[in-house]
Amino acid sequence: MATQITAADFQSKVLDESVPVLVDFFATWCGPCKMMAPILDEASKELGDKARIYKVDVDREMELAQRFNIMSVPTFYVFKNGQPVNTFMGAVPKQVIIDALS
Numbered sequence: 720m721a722t723q724i725t726a727a728d729f730q731s732k733v734l735d736e737s738v739p740v741l742v743d744f745f746a747t748w749c750g751p752c753k754m755m756a757p758i759l760d761e762a763s764k765e766l767g768d769k770a771r772i773y774k775v776d777v778d779r780e781m782e783l784a785q786r787f788n789i790m791s792v793p794t795f796y797v798f799k800n801g802q803p804v805n806t807f808m809g810a811v812p813k814q815v816i817i818d819a820l821s
Contacts, residue, residue, distance in 0.1 A: 721759040721772040726783050732773055734801040739770045739820045744777050744784060744794045751810040752793045762816040770820035795819075 721743060724732050733740045743759060745752035763772045777784040777792055787796060787803075797805040797819045805819050 721756070721763055721774050723774045723776060725775075726780050728773075729775075729783060732771070733798055736771055736798070736801075738768070740798045741770065741772045741816060741820055742796045742798065743772065743774045744787065744789045744792055744796070745774055746777050746792045749792045754810050755793050758811075758813045759816065762813050762820075765813075765817060766820055772816075772820075 724742075733742060741759075741762075743752075743755065745755070759772050759774070763770075766772075775783050777789055787794075791808055793810070794808045795806065795811070795816070796803050807815065807819070
């Protein structure tokens with residue numbers, strides 16, 4: 720299941736993580752974000768311990784949204800070894816998420 724994190728968690732949960740991490744920058748009012756929630760949960764279950772998926776609420780974590788230049792939601796960032804290596808926006812199929820984290 721995709722867990723929601725805050726700026727306080729970001730360093731330990733994302734940047735210091737040894738496995739690939741997908742961060743879903745979302746908003747509670749966003750229709751496509753709501754559509755992606757079950758897809759992210761399915762991808763998280765399939766990937767197990769091979770990757771992590773976290774959610775960041777852009778309305779509550781404005782500093783993180785600004786830091787990563789989030790202009791629309793959902794926006795997904797993939798991190799490997801603490802570095803952003805891929806980004807994509809909008810509703811995407813589960814396979815896109817799995818491929819990005821593999």
